[in-house]
Amino acid sequence: MAQWRSPARGQQTVPPGRRLFVFVILLLTAGTLLARRLGYKVGGNVVVRCRKGHLFTTIWIPGASLKAVRLGWARLQRCPVGKHWTLVTPVKDTDLSDEQRTQATGYHDVRIP
Numbered sequence: 001m002a003q004w005r006s007p008a009r010g011q012q013t014v015p016p017g018r019r020l021f022v023f024v025i026l027l028l029t030a031g032t033l034l035a036r037r038l039g040y041k042v043g044g045n046v047v048v049r050c051r052k053g054h055l056f057t058t059i060w061i062p063g064a065s066l067k068a069v070r071l072g073w074a075r076l077q078r079c080p081v082g083k084h085w086t087l088v089t090p091v092k093d094t095d096l097s098d099e100q101r102t103q104a105t106g107y108h109d110v111r112i113p
């Protein structure tokens with residue numbers, strides 16, 4: 001502990017590695033809150049649309065995914081409707097009609113993030 005308080009190292013009391021970790025967590029949290037504010041229900045079950053227009057429900061947790069390849073806002077994953085690999089993007093709940101919402105909730109891929 002003593003060396004972190006030495007004048008040569010300034011007032012830094014947190015190891016650099018932990019600072020980066022905290023920064024990444026804050027960034028992911030901020031991203032989730034921002035997306036929620038924009039009307040996307042990320043951080044749980046989310047309605048997504050594939051490149052062919054199929055709608056289905058998936059678990060979308062920013063920063064954590066075992067079954068999909070992250071490409072920024074889009075993800076590469078398997079579409080359970082058309083049974084094909086595709087890019088999917090979240091759909092705003094307010095952009096869905098009742099019919100589309102019912103259709104999307106009828107399809108749910110594997111229940112792991």
Ligand SMILES: [Zn+2]
Nearest residue numbers: 050054079082
């Ligand atoms: Zn599809």
